[in-house]
Amino acid sequence: MFEDYNEPKIKKEIHAYWIHDTARDEASIKGYFILPTCICSNCKTQQASEREICPKCGAIMDKPATVKTIKTNKKK
Numbered sequence: 001m002f003e004d005y006n007e008p009k010i011k012k013e014i015h016a017y018w019i020h021d022t023a024r025d026e027a028s029i030k031g032y033f034i035l036p037t038c039i040c041s042n043c044k045t046q047q048a049s050e051r052e053i054c055p056k057c058g059a060i061m062d063k064p065a066t067v068k069t070i071k072t073n074k075k076k
């Protein structure tokens with residue numbers, strides 16, 4: 001007997017992660033604080049907060065979230 005192996009015809013899964021916005025905060029040890037707003041690493045659409053799936057591009061956000069790197073122009 002042969003088994004038919006049909007690949008499921010689902011959309012190609014996109015895996016992505018959130019990149020959180022940061023704001024400068026001189027009082028903080030790091031020099032910034034992390035905002036709840038974040039952008040999808042795949043489609044760069046901003047969201048008010050993290051979601052499991054990007055509502056814009058449908059990416060599965062199962063990769064660890066990161067923080068947007070900000071340039072600190074600290075002059076001595």
Ligand SMILES: [Zn+2]
Pocket residue numbers: 040041042043044045054055056057058059
């Ligand atoms: Zn997206």
